[in-house]
Amino acid sequence: MNVIDKFKLCGFNIGGFILFRWIYQIYWQNRLLPDIYMLFGLVALLVVLDIIRLRPGKSLNIQGILLQYIVQKVLSLFGYFIQKRLESMSANIQDHQDKLLLNILKQQSETDVGKMLRIGEIKSVDDFRKSIPLTMYDDYEPFVNIIEESGCSNVFFPGKVDYIACTSGTTSGSSKKFPKSFSILRKTSGKWLILAQKCFTNLPRNQFIRKWLAVRCTSNIWLSKSGIKCGPISGLASNFSLNFYVVPNIAKDLKDDETVIYLNLVFGLKHPDICNLFFSTAQMALSFFQVLERKWPSICNDIEHGTLSSLNGLTINERNSLIQSLGGGDSDRAEFLRKEFENGFIGIVPRVWPECPGMFCLATGSFMTQADVVKKRYLDSVPIFSPFHAGTETFYGINLHLGEQEVTYTLMMPFNYFEFIPVENTVEENPQTLQCNQLSIGEKYELVVTTWEGLYRYRTEDIVEIVGFYGTIPRYKFVRRRNDILSATTEHVPETLVSEAIRKEAVTWDNDLVDFVTTENIYINKVLGHITEEHYYTVFIELEHDDILVENESEKVDLHLQSLHEMYQRFRDSGRLQSLKIVLVRGGTFQNIGRLIRTLNKTTSLMQYKLPRIMRNEKLVQYLLDNRLNTHDIKKDSCNSVSDHPPNPQG
Known part of the structure; x- marks a missing residue:
């Protein structure tokens, strides 16, 4: 029974x-x-x-079902009251913002950063905005270095630092570091994550009493000289989990990311009735399915026999604990999975998890391409939900409207003080800012935050577009990073428009788009030692199958880009810019680029890795050139600027 x-x-x-x-x-x-x-x-x-x-999972026991039921009901109740509080605040959020700012300043006035900025002398919001300049990470880095060296307290916030969270560093080449306090996190973002949990369970089938298949990796954790734990923000976030997972907690602490993914595949595929799929980013989701395609025979064997025979590097205690949690073999499930995998991986998720309600991951911004690949190849009818907009420095917004097709976020104004720089003024060093009651729908702004963790008027470099309001709280969609701009001469073209032009044209191709990056030709010339008076953008593209594009695809993408950006069109018409060029690279190139980036920056984990859409790093550009397809297989217009650089067959 x-x-x-x-x-x-x-x-x-x-x-x-x-x-x-x-x-x-x-x-x-x-x-x-x-x-x-x-x-x-x-x-x-x-x-x-x-x-x-609520159709509990068949693999759960009665005790587990009752525990998860109670937790879900308690969280739902708390989520209801938190949502009501947010609705109350939304009637006049600017008034709440002003009070919040003064409370933050009062608490932080005796910290080292607070003393440097003399925030104890500030008496009003107007004083704050007039006397405190906008800040960047460089303003805080000396204080972070002090904490790393000596472990001082009361630097950014009252009390000691519990964790130093590091950014991926994939854009700048080095990680930014932000001190964190567990108590402040519980006080601020912790309770609002319960609201996110309520939004999750409002989705059809996502309230079922079943375990989540959530890939959690915390392998890149180290100690500073003062003994403080350092690592990606994911290593901290996993300590505040509110869910029940298919995979035992021991798995997330293993040192190899691919081992963690493999374990999630074994445990997750053994259960036909998981609640949902949860990844930090769409890039992580893509890596998950790529491991599945490579290792499914071993995964099926381990499911059949209740073993982990193909995994090396586990201690005896780790292996025994994991095998015990696996609960023995399941030959019927293994045989079913083999048949499905032998039929290919198109639409594999609804075939092996027929009641999976959706996949949760960050799928906007630079992750859109990976999300498109995962959706088209693996998910079929299973939707993707992007629940949060967050950075290592703070939590910005929550998607309160997960059921809507367009991904939008509601600013989490209850625990951050927000200001906004109109996008046309972002090039200025210290531009004037707007408050949330001065924003216009359809306009774009850079977010500026003041936080409980010691950042003051911090320029986030995130550009957002206001799409509406939740009461008086702005709703927005993420647009791009501030510096994601291409400029071959003196034009300034947002990379997002190049991406849009490529995606528009890619839907007409017979071969599926895997991924792409763009660079100005000067960076290619630098690698090759060329000198040229031409100026243009080069797009490195990987397709599902190594193949050629028709002769005029570069021209079509270029025409799309001209239609999207008036200045680019003017530069093209005047001859100051030449037509965009497409360079095709071998299958697997961008997967290997990810490994190379994580090798160059040891602090980057797979959970937070994102592919830089603009590629200017000399080693990475060289790698792309080494892995392009043979030039005689590419039409002349696709790669005539780099045709004399032979590909590296070992790339």
Whole structure:
């Protein structure tokens, strides 16, 4: 008898008890109203019926089902009250923002950063905006270095630092570091994550009592000279988890990212009734499925025999603990999976997890291409939800409208003070800012934040577009990073427009787009030792199958880009810019680029890795050139600028 049948039998017995008790009261005690025993029985019956409605996973035991049910109900209740509080704030969010700022300044006035900025002398919001200049990471780096060296307290915020969170460094080449406090995180973002949990469970089938398949990697953790843990923000976020996972917690602490992915595949595929798929980014999701395609025979063997025979590097205790948690083999499930994998991986998710409600990951900005690949190849009808907009420095927004097609976020104004720089003024060193009650729908702004963790008027470099309001709280969509701009001469073209032009044209190709990056030709000339008076953009593209494009694809993408950006069109018409060039690279190139980037920057983990859309690093440009397809296989217009550089067959 499976666990659902046990709950059905339990409900039948409770119902029978209530009926018998009521008949007994009526005929033998002449009482119509239920007594205390019947009331308890009715409550128990309602709980059992609700659990049956939530279709618990067949692999769960009764204790696990009851625990997850209670936790989900408590979180849902808290989420309801938090949402009501947010709605109350949204009536006049600017008033709340002003009070929030003054509270932050009061708490931080005696910190080292606060003393440097003399925030104890500030008496009003206007004083703050006039006397404190906009800041960048360079303003805080000396204080971070002090904490790393000596572990000082009261530097950014009152008290000690519990963790130093590091950015991926894939854009700048080096990681930025932000001190974190567990108590401040619980006070601020912690409770608002419960609201996110409520949004998750509002989605169809996502409220079922089942375990999440969430790939969590915390391998890149180290100690500073002062003994403080350092690493990606994901290493900290996993300590604040509110969910029940298919994979034991021991897996996330293993040192090899691919081992962690493999374990998630073994445990996750053994369960046909997972709640959902959860990844930090669409890049992480793509890596997950790429490992599946390479290692599915070993995965099926381990599921069949209840082993982890293909994994090396595990200690005896780790292996024994994981095998025990796996709970033995399942030959029927393994045979089913083999047949599905042998039929290919197009639409594999709904075939192996037919009730999976969706995949959660960061899928906007630089992750859009990977999200498109995952959706088209693996997900089929299963939707992608992008729940958060967050950075290592702070948590910016939450997607309160997960069911909508367009991904938008609502600013988390309850715990950050926000200002906004109009996009046309972002090139200025210290531009004037706007407050949330001065924003216009359809306009773009750079976000500026003041946080409980010691950042003041910090320029985030994130450009967003206001799409509406939740009450008076701005709703927005992420557009790009401020410096994601291409400029071969003196034009300034956002990389997002190049991406849009490529995606528009790619839908007409017979070969699926895997990924791409763009650079100005000066960086290619620098690698090759060329001197040329021409100026143009080069787009390195990887397709699903190594193949050629028709002769005029570069021209078509260039025409799309001209239609999207007036200045680019003017430079093209005047001859100051030449037509964009497409260079095709071998399959697997961008997967290897990711490994190379993580090798060059040891602090970057797979969970936070993102492919830089503009490629200017000399080693990475060289690698792309080494892995381009043979030039005689590419039409003349695609690569005539680099045709004399032979590909490296070992790339």
